[in-house]
Amino acid sequence: MAREECKALLDALNKATACYHHLVLTVGSSADSQNLREELQKTRQKAQELAVAARAQLTAALRDRGLGAEERAEFERLWVAFSGCLDLLEADMRRALALGTAFPLHAPRRPLVHTGVTGGAAGIAARALSVRSLRHEAERDFDVNDLRELEREVLQVGEMIHDMEMKVNVPRWTVQARQAAGAELLSGAGASSVGGVSTEGRRRPCDLSKALAAAVFSAVLLVAVALAVCVAKLS
Amino acid sequence: MAAGPAPPGGCPSAQRPHLSKMERVVVSMQDPDQGVKMRSQRLLITVIPHAVAGSDIVEWLIQKYCISEEEALHLGTLLVRHGYLYPLRDPLSLLLQPDDTPYRFQTPYFWTSTQWPAAELDYAIYLAKKNIRKQGALVDHEKEHYNQLHRKISHTWDLVVMQAREQLRAAKQRRKGDRLVIACQEQTFWLVHRPPPGVPSVLEQGPERGSCTARRVQMNMDFYRREIEYCRKALGRTRVKSSVCLEAYLKFSSQHGPHDPIMSGCLPSNPWIADSDTYWVVNAPSVAAPTKLRVDRWGFSFRELLEDPVGRAHFMEFLRKEFSAENLSFWEACEELRHGGQAQVPALVDAVYEQFLAPGAARWVNIDSHTMERTLEGLRRPHRYVLDDAQLHIYMLMKKGPRYIVVYF
Numbered sequence: 001m002a003r004e005e006c007k008a009l010l011d012a013l014n015k016a017t018a019c020y021h022h023l024v025l026t027v028g029s030s031a032d033s034q035n036l037r038e039e040l041q042k043t044r045q046k047a048q049e050l051a052v053a054a055r056a057q058l059t060a061a062l063r064d065r066g067l068g069a070e071e072r073a074e075f076e077r078l079w080v081a082f083s084g085c086l087d088l089l090e091a092d093m094r095r096a097l098a099l100g101t102a103f104p105l106h107a108p109r110r111p112l113v114h115t116g117v118t119g120g121a122a123g124i125a126a127r128a129l130s131v132r133s134l135r136h137e138a139e140r141d142f143d144v145n146d147l148r149e150l151e152r153e154v155l156q157v158g159e160m161i162h163d164m165e166m167k168v169n170v171p172r173w174t175v176q177a178r179q180a181a182g183a184e185l186l187s188g189a190g191a192s193s194v195g196g197v198s199t200e201g202r203r204r205p206c207d208l209s210k211a212l213a214a215a216v217f218s219a220v221l222l223v224a225v226a227l228a229v230c231v232a233k234l235s
Numbered sequence: 236m237a238a239g240p241a242p243p244g245g246c247p248s249a250q251r252p253h254l255s256k257m258e259r260v261v262v263s264m265q266d267p268d269q270g271v272k273m274r275s276q277r278l279l280i281t282v283i284p285h286a287v288a289g290s291d292i293v294e295w296l297i298q299k300y301c302i303s304e305e306e307a308l309h310l311g312t313l314l315v316r317h318g319y320l321y322p323l324r325d326p327l328s329l330l331l332q333p334d335d336t337p338y339r340f341q342t343p344y345f346w347t348s349t350q351w352p353a354a355e356l357d358y359a360i361y362l363a364k365k366n367i368r369k370q371g372a373l374v375d376h377e378k379e380h381y382n383q384l385h386r387k388i389s390h391t392w393d394l395v396v397m398q399a400r401e402q403l404r405a406a407k408q409r410r411k412g413d414r415l416v417i418a419c420q421e422q423t424f425w426l427v428h429r430p431p432p433g434v435p436s437v438l439e440q441g442p443e444r445g446s447c448t449a450r451r452v453q454m455n456m457d458f459y460r461r462e463i464e465y466c467r468k469a470l471g472r473t474r475v476k477s478s479v480c481l482e483a484y485l486k487f488s489s490q491h492g493p494h495d496p497i498m499s500g501c502l503p504s505n506p507w508i509a510d511s512d513t514y515w516v517v518n519a520p521s522v523a524a525p526t527k528l529r530v531d532r533w534g535f536s537f538r539e540l541l542e543d544p545v546g547r548a549h550f551m552e553f554l555r556k557e558f559s560a561e562n563l564s565f566w567e568a569c570e571e572l573r574h575g576g577q578a579q580v581p582a583l584v585d586a587v588y589e590q591f592l593a594p595g596a597a598r599w600v601n602i603d604s605h606t607m608e609r610t611l612e613g614l615r616r617p618h619r620y621v622l623d624d625a626q627l628h629i630y631m632l633m634k635k636g637p638r639y640i641v642v643y644f
Binding site: 025028080088091118185 | 390
């Protein structure tokens with residue numbers, strides 16, 4: 001069904017945008033490298049493909065006059081989410097362009113900022129492209145050419161957004177979002193697993209020491225139980 | 236910005252030169268040879284590099300810019316308060332301690348100049364992520380912000396929740412050390428852009444600075460020539476001694492004190508408080524019987540007399556008796572010219588000339604020959620201030636003439 005397809009495309013675009021956001025965070029920092037720029041390029045190209053596909057589907061659906069009121073409301077909801085996602089992507093692309101220009105990788109006029117982030121981000125890009133792993137195959141001056149392309153793509157996305165606004169008229173304030181405040185806490189998939197991996201540095205040591213104490217205690221208990229069983233067996 | 240496609244008005248750095256200066260300082264700190272000494276931060280299992288101590292930063296600033304320790308401390312604190320450095324142990328207190336306290340540099344993505352202004356959608360996504368991580372235990376002001384945002388942008392709440400979840404999932408792909416650092420960076424960014432209650436916002440700008448384009452002035456010949464011209468003109472201005480000024484000011488205040496409705500109350504009652512407009516009716520511009528207070532004012536100076544319509548009418552009566560009413564009429568006509576519409580200027584000037592200035596006019600005014608010559612010159616190209624000289628002459632004549640004030644007060 002068209003609605004399911006649109007939803008799937010929107011989810012994929014959302015994932016790509018989030019991954020792109022994570023990659024752009026480290027441009028200009030100590031984790032910046034040719035590989036990162038390549039990952040950025042692949043992620044944003046994937047995001048743009050998804051955006052074009054989603055837009056085509058949504059525009060077709062919304063321009064269909066014979067759509068029921070409920071279906072239309074649903075599509076409008078998807079439309080608002082889609083245009084918001086595209087805005088986020090465009091903003092991140094602009095920032096990537098500004099930062100990439102300010103922090104060129106070769107002939108460094110400006111040294112990269114030592115932020116403490118050193119690891120690679122291949123996993124994130126792989127997640128965005130829905131592949132298992134990513135191969136890096138960039139040449140040396142990749143970032144210079146990439147910046148030119150990025151500029152062009154930023155303009156393209158800007159045009160796409162403008163086009164969308166002109167073609168489809170969805171008043172945003174009439175759209176009722178399905179998620180209420182605090183909805184993010186209710187989901188099973190995201191909340192519990194992420195809640196466990198607390199990212200506060202200070203809490204980590206206490207949790208770890210508590211876990212250590214619990215492990216030691218249970219080990220001692222097991223040993224005691226085993227000894228008791230042996231004693232019982234022997235006697 | 237999630238808000239709209241175009242960047243905000245003008246280039247943000249041009250309006251905030253202090254930010255680009257701070258960024259230059261931060262970048263020069265990164266120099267591998269001459270930058271700040273970096274150490275590693277050791278958490279229980281993870282080791283995260285690129286931590287700097289507060290004392291190292293102060294020392295580096297002193298050495299690089301040849302400034303005193305106090306100034307270096309102040310500079311460092313500014314860097315921390317604008318979010319270019321953040322403390323690792325106590326992230327909520329944005330101060331530079333000149334001791335072992337570790338700090339780390341903020342990533343360029345979160346520099347204030349890159350992300351100005353911070354969008355509401357971004358803040359909503361950040362709060363949603365924090366909500367998930369802390370299982371709903373947000374700080375009070377964050378909870379308030381969260382509810383406010385939900386009311387404001389409830390139509391995009393789906394996107395907020397989706398993005399928050401996806402961003403957290405994407406973050407899990409990183410190493411633990413990187414994840415910690417990125418979380419700290421984001422937290423610092425939002426501490427600067429949405430400060431908790433009680434903390435002054437460093438990003439506030441007074442209204443007058445908003446339109447200042449701090450362009451670098453070139454110190455060339457033109458600039459100095461203009462400066463010299465300006466100073467010369469300033470020297471030529473008439474100056475009054477402050478003792479004279481202040482005396483006049485005191486006299487004015489003591490004279491006008493009893494007449495001021497705020498200082499001395501107004502009779503019969505204040506219309507704004509008592510809801511009766513008797514005061515306004517009694518003090519209307521053209522009233523038959525002016526109040527005693529009003530009449531007293533006419534005695535202060537000639538100007539007060541002329542400015543009050545009733546006073547002016549009385550003065551006109553007096554002048555008629557003295558057969559010099561044309562002076563006041565001329566003065567009034569000149570006022571009309573000065574304050575009237577631009578389109579009426581030529582016609583009015585002609586009328587005034589016909590009536591008051593032409594030789595053999597019906598109401599000829601007595602102006603000295605010098606002024607008359609100048610006025611007639613100017614009448615060839617009439618503009619609204621062409622009769623100023625003549626008006627001033629007549630005004631002084633009326634003022635020093637038969638003393639209405641002496642006679643009647």
